[in-house]
Amino acid sequence: MLGLAGAIFCTLAGAAVGGALKERQHARLRLLESESEMLAQLRIMLIEERMGLGQLLVECAALGGDSLFARRLRYAAKALDQEPLGGLERAYGKASDALPLYAETREDKAAMLHLFRQLGNGTSAMREQAVAAAMRRLKPVVEQARKSAHTGGKLCMQLGVLLGLMLGIALW
Amino acid sequence: MVTWQETLHFLSHCMPGQVVKQLRGLKEGELREIRVRGGGRILLLTAEGTIVCPFAPSQQQVSQIAEALSEHALYARAEEQRSGFVTLRGGHRMGICGRVICQGQTVRGLREISSLCVRIAGQWRGAADRLMPYLTDENGRCLSTLIVGLPGTGKTTMLRDGLRRLSEKGLRVSVVDERSELAAMCEGVPQLEVGPNTDVLDGCCKDAGLRWMLRAMSPEVLVTDELRDALDGQAVLEAVRSGVSVLATAHGRELETALCRGTLFPLVQSKAFDRYVLLREGSVGEIARVYDGQMQPLDREEGV
Known part of the structure; x- marks a missing residue:
């Protein structure tokens, strides 16, 4: 009886671990898509609206609703307002530290910091180019994340269940 | 404010x-x-x-x-x-x-x-006290006036206070504030006092702005700061010929040399302004002399 319970538990635990891995991949996809959308908006606003960077971040974040990246942008805008001499890179760095996104990889984080460093300097055209370059870099990453979320996510779930089941049978 | x-x-x-x-x-x-x-x-x-x-x-x-x-x-x-x-x-x-x-x-x-x-921009209430007697005629109509002075002599401050006073008298005042220095608009609200009867076109270049206000707001007085080029001068001339009074400022140490510039000379020739006000060098908001449209000094030299 105890063995059966152990086997069921292992199967469920395996399924839970697989599910968590799948969710992480989906969360990363959502984050990257949200970053992509907001960068596209940021690019248009840089050209058309010609507002201060703090206000620009707030306006972009408004379009992102309550997504994690939008919250980070709002935080960065607030940090920039409180400490304008620090510049945008520092403000975004603070936001990034204060609001860690669990689905964000180290590379994603570094790419965003690099973008916000460039966004705080240079002419309008240079900043617009920086956003455009970041969007170009992001596009294949989003595609890859989408594929991973569909195939890899399913695989993680199945592997989790299978391994859990195997362990359960072995214990039984 | x-x-x-x-x-x-x-x-x-x-x-x-x-x-x-x-x-x-x-x-x-x-x-x-x-x-x-x-x-x-x-x-x-x-x-x-x-x-x-x-x-x-x-x-x-x-x-x-x-x-x-x-x-x-x-x-x-x-x-x-x-x-x-x-x-x-x-x-x-x-x-x-x-x-x-x-x-x-x-x-x-x-x-x-x-x-x-x-x-630092300042709201200096009373900056135009000595200007006001020259700014309107006996019927209360505003006279087109050009304020001339060196940078830092208080041209913009005097212009702002003058337009506020005219607006408070009930004249319809339209301001073309190309550099946001006269009204300092923020989210549609002037941060500096420009009077209750004043409309502000913010951030628009002067020549387009003066024509815009003329068409859109039927002003009695059009106000703009720092006439710089021939296009500004042309727009002022159009406004004056339409029967609207214009208040403006221009850089210059002396009236004669300032008015000989390409921007202002056609305006002088066409007698666009009824008054020229020269601000005293080295002081802030002090009138050195006021001239009429024929460039004849009015009254005695101020402060002498």
């Missing part, structure tokens, strides 16, 4: 701590200018004299201060930068210096900002 507390709050956010300490010791109306130079000390020019702040910013820090003062919108204001200054929140003017990028004879941009000169 922008108060000294608001100005202090704004500046305190953008200046290093040592400067903020000095700023906090100043009273309302005392601060005239802040000068920041890379490698030099930051100077506060007040009504009483100059305060040297114990802080020597590097070139990079000067750039950071400029970015902070412009609310990180310098990138979007390249056009303004090319003319040498940017208007800040509250109507303050930030003159900038650095390495200019030229293409042929055209200024393309500015990099490595090395010096700043922030001129």
